[in-house]
Amino acid sequence: MPKITFIEFDGTAHEVDVPAGGSVMEAAVSNNVPGIDADCGGACACATCHVFVNEAWMDKVGERGDMEQSMLDFAENVRATSRLSCQIVLTDELDGLVVDMPEAQH
Amino acid sequence: MSQAAAIDQQRVTDSQNAEAWRDPWSLPLESLDPARAILFKENVHEEYFRRLRQDDPVHYTANSEFGAYWSITKYNDIVAVDSNHKVFSSYKNIVVGDAPDEFYSPMFIAQDPPIHDVQRRAAQPAVAPTQLADLEALIRQRVCTILDELPVGEEFNWVDRVSIELTTQMLATLFDFPFEDRHLLPYWSDVATATPSTGRSDVTFEERNKVLQECLNYFGQLWHQRKNEPRKFDFISLLAHDPETKDMLDNPMEFLGNLILLIVGGNDTTRNSISGGVIQLNRAPEQWEKLKANPALVPNMVSEIIRYQTPLAHMRRTALEDIEFQGKQIKKGDRVVMWYISGNRDEEVIEEADKFKVDRENARRHVSFGFGIHRCMGNRVAEMQLRILWEEILNRFERIEVVGEPERVLSNFVLGYTRLPVVLHAK
Ligand code: HEM
Ligand code: FES
Numbered sequence: 001m002p003k004i005t006f007i008e009f010d011g012t013a014h015e016v017d018v019p020a021g022g023s024v025m026e027a028a029v030s031n032n033v034p035g036i037d038a039d040c041g042g043a044c045a046c047a048t049c050h051v052f053v054n055e056a057w058m059d060k061v062g063e064r065g066d067m068e069q070s071m072l073d074f075a076e077n078v079r080a081t082s083r084l085s086c087q088i089v090l091t092d093e094l095d096g097l098v099v100d101m102p103e104a105q106h
Numbered sequence: 107m108s109q110a111a112a113i114d115q116q117r118v119t120d121s122q123n124a125e126a127w128r129d130p131w132s133l134p135l136e137s138l139d140p141a142r143a144i145l146f147k148e149n150v151h152e153e154y155f156r157r158l159r160q161d162d163p164v165h166y167t168a169n170s171e172f173g174a175y176w177s178i179t180k181y182n183d184i185v186a187v188d189s190n191h192k193v194f195s196s197y198k199n200i201v202v203g204d205a206p207d208e209f210y211s212p213m214f215i216a217q218d219p220p221i222h223d224v225q226r227r228a229a230q231p232a233v234a235p236t237q238l239a240d241l242e243a244l245i246r247q248r249v250c251t252i253l254d255e256l257p258v259g260e261e262f263n264w265v266d267r268v269s270i271e272l273t274t275q276m277l278a279t280l281f282d283f284p285f286e287d288r289h290l291l292p293y294w295s296d297v298a299t300a301t302p303s304t305g306r307s308d309v310t311f312e313e314r315n316k317v318l319q320e321c322l323n324y325f326g327q328l329w330h331q332r333k334n335e336p337r338k339f340d341f342i343s344l345l346a347h348d349p350e351t352k353d354m355l356d357n358p359m360e361f362l363g364n365l366i367l368l369i370v371g372g373n374d375t376t377r378n379s380i381s382g383g384v385i386q387l388n389r390a391p392e393q394w395e396k397l398k399a400n401p402a403l404v405p406n407m408v409s410e411i412i413r414y415q416t417p418l419a420h421m422r423r424t425a426l427e428d429i430e431f432q433g434k435q436i437k438k439g440d441r442v443v444m445w446y447i448s449g450n451r452d453e454e455v456i457e458e459a460d461k462f463k464v465d466r467e468n469a470r471r472h473v474s475f476g477f478g479i480h481r482c483m484g485n486r487v488a489e490m491q492l493r494i495l496w497e498e499i500l501n502r503f504e505r506i507e508v509v510g511e512p513e514r515v516l517s518n519f520v521l522g523y524t525r526l527p528v529v530l531h532a533k
Contacts, residue, residue: 046477074479
């Protein structure tokens with residue numbers, strides 16, 4: 001079971017253990033980690049599941065997809081490490097992943 | 107009465123069974139034409155969509171006053187179409203009927219990338235989170251003024267006194283529009299949306315042109331003024347200063363189109379959510395009690411109001427290529443209508459979808475704002491506006507009582523009300 005750490009904008013950290021196969025967005029939502037709205041339920045169509053991937057993990061999480069890129073084009077405060085967390089699928093390789101949350105999902 | 111409405115009325119009167127159209131279950135499936143504006147005005151559309159979701163979720167209507175079109179009626183199918191902008195194009199019509207050429211003005215909601223992207227990015231900072239935080243105190247103050255001036259214990263039209271007034275003031279703020287002239291905004295919005303393509307046209311072409319020309323002139327002056335001043339965070343200043351849009355005035359139709367988008371986008375939609383909430387809470391008094399007992403439910407209720415009302419019944423796309431979708435063959439050039447009002451009642455995704463619940467779980471999961479790259483740009487403004495309004499209503503009134511049948515708009519696009527008689531009860 002990969003472990004993920006979500007760090008809220010104010011610095012509060014949440015550690016969750018989730019089975020591989022789901023998305024990082026689902027890991028947050030199913031464990032009541034605040035700060036992710038996920039209005040579209042993971043369809044890569046709302047950009048309210050925005051996170052910043054910790055630098056050390058950038059290679060392992062892979063690249064943004066085409067649609068993900070289009071959605072991030074209209075999100076606020078996008079950085080090089082920005083991803084839509086519904087588009088990162090959890091594998092055992094991602095055990096220990098750390099992501100930061102933006103101030104708000106809009 | 108519009109031509110479309112006249113045809114509809116005629117059809118109704120002529121038919122053997124004059125009331126058959128009210129009951130879609132009594133009609134042959136292939137004849138169902140859910141885009142008729144009269145269905146929404148008479149509030150019989152819900153059964154049409156219930157039947158389509160059950161019997162033919164991706165439905166083809168071969169003959170209608172708007173030409174042939176597909177109806178997408180299930181939640182997940184709507185998300186799929188809305189987020190596939192490469193196949194389902196927004197250019198150049200986003201409502202079921204094609205705008206006649208003489209009515210056409212380009213606007214970014216009806217464009218594909220890259221034009222859509224650069225223009226949206228130019229306008230978007232006006233509604234960015236930091237900007238909204240700055241606006242909140244002002245909006246609250248205006249909400250309080252409007253509510254404090256309302257008569258208590260005496261009938262009045264909520265649509266005029268609250269829904270329209272509040273929305274107009276919000277729009278004036280986003281444009282930094284001269285406050286004393288603010289009533290021009292909903293006037294222009296009404297004229298701009300009076301086109302035959304949504305089944306609503308009570309203004310002649312000449313009248314419409316004249317009025318929109320006035321709108322263009324007025325904003326042209328604001329544009330010149332803002333261009334010569336430092337950049338600010340209102341729509342006009344942002345467009346006038348952005349390198350991608352700074353010459354938009356040279357193409358007056360495009361300038362006008364985008365103005366209309368920004369005015370109309372925030373006008374009917376928010377207005378009708380404001381009225382819709384009052385109606386929903388009257389129909390479900392136990393929900394009002396629940397809310398009064400727990401005002402922290404307001405933000406959740408706001409999402410539920412917007413789902414339940416679905417201020418825009420549909421958006422339309424045009425297929426850029428042949429595609430098989432849920433077993434149906436959609437052909438290049440076909441009109442594809444995503445019925446948000448139907449997706450928001452889809453029991454497969456939304457439990458007890460016909461019920462209005464202030465404490466609904468996952469209330470944000472609705473299709474009223476669309477999805478994908480065209481997802482509503484003003485959704486957070488709209489939510490903020492409604493949140494502040496309901497917070498301040500709870501502070502002031504025991505109850506808002508609806509005392510007469512609301513009158514609905516004749517349109518297959520804008521779902522809303524022209525009249526909502528209410529009486530306020532003091533706390
Ligand atoms: C409850 C209120 C509102 C509702 C239900 C609503 C609904 C929608 C819908 C359905 C779309 C199209 C989405 C799609 O095609 O996928 C849209 C787009 C848009 N809305 Fe809203 N809207 C609301 C309020 C506002 C406000 C307050 C503003 C501005 C002040 C606004 C500005 C826009 C703009 C500019 C677009 C075009 C976005 C694009 O094409 O990229 N809307 N809205
Ligand atoms: S949940 Fe909507 S884009 Fe990720």
